[in-house]
Amino acid sequence: MMARQERDPDYFFKYLVDKDxxxxxxFWSDTQSRLDYxxxxDVVVFDSTYRTNKYNMPFVPFVGLNHHRSTVIFGCGIISHETxxxxxxxxxxxxxxxxQKHPIxxxxxxxxxMQRAIRVVWPDSYHMLCVxxxxQNIVLHLHDDEVREEFRSFIYDSSSIEEHERKWIEFLQRNEVTSEESWLHQMYQMRKLWCAPYLVGRCFLGLSSNQRSESLNSMLHTHLEGKMTLFDMLEHYERCLSGRRLNEAILDIVALQSIPFTDADASSLEKHAARVFTPCMFQLVRWSINAVSKCVISEILDAWELTTYVVAKIDRREKKFEVRCEMKEGSLYRISCSxxxxxCLGTPCSHIFYILGIRQVEVLPRCCVPMRWTMSAKSAFPPTRKSEMYDYLASLVxxxxxxxxxxxxxxxxxxxxEEYQRLKMILSEQDGSKESSRGQEECIRFGPVLPQTTEIDCGDLEKVLDPVHVQGRGAPKKRLQAKMKKQRSKRKCGYCGVxxxxxxxxxxxxxxxxxxxxxxKAIGKMDAAAEPQESDVVLVAKWPNRLYPMVAM
Structure with a gap:
């Protein structure tokens, strides 16, 4: 890492050692990751449930969403103890x-x-638990399907806080939950981190879980072994990082060289949205545009340089939303919806598109087009799209x-x-002696070799020893989440049990x-006309899962 920092002054890393x-x-983050942040x-996702090294130290990637709604990596860390x-x-x-830029x-x-650390270091950042x-904990702690579904309603039902508290008390009373040590009581203590009424209006960009971090961990884990050293893990991480940035570069090229298809009779707003948003984001915006046909105005409130429209859906007129249009010097300055x-998502809703259409606005206002969802999101940054774990030699360039x-x-x-002979003579003179050392021949034969390491002066640096193997909490799993899953039992025969x-x-x-x-077959040879009498003894032949009556001989 120090060699990398010599070549790239903006490469950041910091480490912590114990008394021994x-x-x-x-923690480390390269230049491109810092620019991406x-x-x-605005939204950071991280997860510490993977242990992908021989020291059993949790691997913690910090990830987010880029302008294509793809996973972007801000940095990674490794810690010895989860304290x-x-x-x-x-x-x-x-x-x-x-x-010192904190996430929203x-x-x-x-x-x-982790929750306590976020409250201390990022006190102004909104925090949400991974849904x-x-x-997974619902399945583990609640065993009744009706109770599970009722609990899930608290995650997604965005009613008022008062209504939520009332429903929660009724929920506990119906299920006779009185212990303060129960899982339901613990979740209630953390309700502000997962209940919908407490998270309404907060910017999470449509994310509700740390699956972005999970997918990155899974990709890293695909080719990782539990016996890998930290250096091997860092090399593999750099390869994955290069692949991510290559995908982003491909999406950038597609977005710069093409415009999403729109119908010939599409509105001016839709055509403008196709030009300013990235193709992936435009597909989400188009969904809101198509939902405009279901909107209707129920009331208009006019004031000085402020007009409020009360909008509802045709099939749900009881649920109304207020769209506020602020005017400045006779033109639309800002628009918002309740x-x-x-x-929350950074894209206009169908109510806003409906009012813009009513007002015959042909171009989306700037407040409706966040820069993070456009190709201008990184316009001020250098076009670096690759990890520079190994720099090319100057001779190769x-x-x-x-x-x-x-x-x-x-x-x-x-x-x-004439030109052919002249250039041939110049090249022959430049070539010089045809005899070269064996090393030079190998270089010409196999091409230039990229440097794997760079020598640096380590005289003034403190010596850092290998980490101490960490004893994880619970069962020794490569991944902590795996302890929730039972080991699959071997298949047994349903007849003999072997x-x-x-x-x-x-x-x-x-x-x-x-x-x-x-x-x-022996019974079939009997006289078919002979019928059993009531005095006859009836035997029962046992067949798997069935009983067949037999006539006594």
């Missing part, structure tokens, strides 16, 4: 790398130490430039015999079936 010199905390750092102090150090270091909102799992983790979609120049010169020289086969291949069942078939 063992590494217990590490400057453009897209308040460790997470506080991690968040403070992250803020230091990002010039944060999405994490339900780790209590996916909550759903549904708060523009503030010069070689490429000369090769490009020589192609054009050779093409022109071959048109004339492992290794099922009813279709059970030899014991086949033998039993053959004996019954021979018995039925």
């Amino acid at each position: 010199g063992h590494l217990k905390g590490l 400057e453009a897209f750092g 308040n102090e460790a997470y506080e150090w991690m968040l403070r270091t992250f803020s230091e790398a990002m010039s 909102s944060v999405i994490t799992d339900g780790d209590l130490a 996916w983790h909550i759903q 549904c708060r979609k523009l503030e 010069r070689y490429r430039e000369l090769r490009n120049l020589s192609h054009a010169a050779c093409f022109r020289a071959c048109q004339s015999s 492992e290794g086969h099922d009813r279709r291949t059970c030899n014991k069942l086949k033998e039993q079936t053959a004996s019954y078939n021979s018995l039925y």
